[in-house]
Amino acid sequence: MDRPCVLAGLTLPLIVPDNGAPLTIIEADMIAPIKCRITLSDAVPAHSRWRWTGGYSSLYDPITGNYPNAGAGDCADFPGPYTPPPPPSVISTNFSGSSCTLTFDRAVTLVEGTPTPDDAMLFDGTVATYAYQADARTLSFGLTVSLNPGSTWQITRQPGWVITQVAWPESGEF
Numbered sequence: 132m133d134r135p136c137v138l139a140g141l142t143l144p145l146i147v148p149d150n151g152a153p154l155t156i157i158e159a160d161m162i163a164p165i166k167c168r169i170t171l172s173d174a175v176p177a178h179s180r181w182r183w184t185g186g187y188s189s190l191y192d193p194i195t196g197n198y199p200n201a202g203a204g205d206c207a208d209f210p211g212p213y214t215p216p217p218p219p220s221v222i223s224t225n226f227s228g229s230s231c232t233l234t235f236d237r238a239v240t241l242v243e244g245t246p247t248p249d250d251a252m253l254f255d256g257t258v259a260t261y262a263y264q265a266d267a268r269t270l271s272f273g274l275t276v277s278l279n280p281g282s283t284w285q286i287t288r289q290p291g292w293v294i295t296q297v298a299w300p301e302s303g304e305f
Contacts, residue, residue, distance in 0.1 A: 132190075132199055135164035140189030147171060148179030149203065157216055157237050159189075170216060179206045219268075220298040221286070226278040226305045230271065233284065238267040239295040246292035251299075253285045254278065262292065278305055 138161045146153045158170035167190060185201030192198075219235035226232075231254060241264050248259040252272075259272035270293075285302040 132165045132167070134192055136167070136190050136199065137161065137193045138167060138190050142187060142189040143169070144184040144186050144188055145169065146182045146184060147206065148176055149182040150180055151176070155238065173215070175206050180204065181206055218296045218298045221284075221301055221303065224284060224303065224305050226282065229274045229277050231274065231278055231284070231305065232265055232269050232271045234269045235297065236268070239270060239293060239297060240264070241270065242292050242294055248272065248292060249290065251286065251288045251290035251292075253283075253287065255282045280305060 138159055141156055141159055143156055143159060145156065148154070154171040154173050154175065156169055157172055160168055162168050180203060182203040183199060183201055185198065188198040190199060216237075219237040219239050221233050222236045223234045224231065225234075233252075241262060246262055248262045250258050252259065254272065254274050255276050255278060257274060257276050259274055261273040263271050265271040282305045283302060284305065286297060286299040288299055289296060
């Protein structure tokens with residue numbers, strides 16, 4: 132940045148690469164008042180361009196409250212080794228009768244439309260009747276059984292109806 136900024140979240144209007152399907156920002160942190168480190172969901176292809184679209188951002192000037200200006204440029208072709216982050220893991224669960232939620236430590240995305248869950252995720256040994264995106268990190272499920280404290284959940288393999296690769300096998304209790 133051209134002036135000291137602060138970072139208060141992951142809402143960043145950054146598109147990398149600018150010439151293809153953009154990568155997802157999974158982590159960002161300030162490493163100096165004018166320098167931010169951003170971790171993307173995959174390695175940046177060589178000779179890619181980046182674009183900062185402007186508008187609302189979690190990165191801003193704390194004195195003026197202004198966001199960085201829109202801009203674009205070329206990505207460095209010598210970024211160093213890329214270590215992919217681990218897949219998102221379940222960090223909390225909740226239930227109410229015959230519905231429940233799984234919240235992950237990072238964003239997860241369902242396939243578009245109304246996905247049909249299968250036995251990749253089980254709740255007390257049963258398949259959910261429906262799944263929907265409650266927020267960027269939380270999936271909600273409808274069940275044919277009522278859950279109680281101590282009811283179980285399992286991710287036995289990568290669900291075909293979840294775009295994001297998630298950690299598996301995983302399991303726990305509500």
